[in-house]
Amino acid sequence: MAQEVCSLKAQLREKEKEIADLKNKLAQLEKSHTSTLELRDRVTPLTPLKAKASLSNEDIMRYSRQLILPELGVQGQLNISKTSVLIVGCGGLGCPLAQYLAAAGIGHLGLLDYDEVELSNLHRQVLHGEDNLGQAKALSAACAVRRLNSTVECIPYHLQLSSENALQLIQQYDIVADCSDNVPTRYLVNDACVLSGKPLVSASALRMEGQLAVYNYHGGPCYRCLYPVPPPPETVTNCSDGGVLGVVPGIMGCFQALEVLKIASGQGSSCGQQLVIFDAQDARFRCIKLRPRQAGCVVCGENPSITHLADYESFCGSAATDKCRKLNLLSRDQRITVQDYKSVMDSTEPHLLLDVRPPVEVDICHLPCSVNIPLSSLEERKIEHLQLLQERIRQVKQQMAGDCLPPVYVICKMGNDSQKAVQVLENLSGSEVDSIMVKDISGGLMAWAKTIDPTFPQY
Amino acid sequence: MAAPITIHLEFGGGAELLFSGVKKHHMTLPSQSQPWDMKQLLVWIQQNLLKERPELFVQGDSVRPGILVLINDADWELLGELDYQLQDKDNIVFISTLHGG
């Protein structure tokens, strides 16, 4: 018996050593595999693509199912293989776009993103996996593309596109795809494409909708012809605030791949003066005939005033990221920290905790004892919500001694909407509801999760 | 007198959130001495459909930057923008530009 145990233990040790060796070997291999993918943090010159005179036997086999399309053929495939494409943004649009361009045998694929992979990206940014969390998106995407087609030359750029580097970068590519997530970058990419004469295949997606157009193509309009003035920043919604179903940018990114491949192969895009609108709820595409190139356009018109790239963040009044802005609408004495609120909670001091997020977000997570009245209902002064508020204020008042004002603490996800709600409530106080003392909980539930309760979900 | 006309209004790209989340509206514009044009339609929408925060929809006498107007599936720039005279059964779409990716 004892002998058998000994022998089994020895065997196990042997196997464990074997496994460790294999793991080592694998790690070495993977390291050497990714090390040939050099992540660039600045713009450097590309080695020019050598035009292939003919397809190899391997090419013929790999691309056979598209080669036999009369719309493509051998010449189309050769054209694709000598085209370089820059993808600005390796997110929900950029991932499927990069995937299909690589699969189809594009020559050079520039992959640009300043960001790193986060868990909340994975539902739509389908080239990245759990193993890539924290890694540069550009590198993660390039590795995935490399696995798919090692003959495609991938150039990952881990940098923010800016007025300083955009022209130098875009000049090196034949076609540019805008897969970015913010307004300043969209104007920047447009202007750089106009100034360097490159077609721009542009798409965007939010919630259950997508839009696509090809700008600066065959004499058609540019992005500025259509949108000469940027939208007011407060009207712009990003994916982390508005939400997005992953497959919607997936569909739009695939649509971008289609138009890029049509341009690259020589068939040409039919979206040069056309906007494609996708409504995922109704499962409907709609094609809109757009205005022609505008003679008065400041960048592509007859007398352009934009001849070099300027400051796009100040032009648009917003930052070139889709990260949430932190509003500062209130004075310091109108706000408390999450630590302060924790003390209030622990002291069992009578108060009202008002959660002003939309019900769909309250369903995800909320603090116990909070009352949900969405900011929009407060702004619209919805009668049933004002009645609920009044009733809860009265309950707090009954628990209180003396004639202090009943305290109302307002919370939301990040601490922006709650500040707006405090302003609305201060107007209601003493008129439409009883007088209250109202304060914002700074940083909202995400600050609560970070500093008070690590078990509280973050989204 | 111009007879009343019915039009099909649609909001998209998030612009519908200013209209209680309702995307499609079937509307009858009352008869008036002059034919309806887009400029008057914008005023009418403001007075009859848009209850809150008009600055998120209009600016001056036109739509705010970032909203594209489509008349019968064409950019309104091709049809005279604010001066376009509405026809019975016209389909007018107000679409907010998306920026997410």
Ligand SMILES: [Zn+2]
């Ligand atoms: Zn233009």
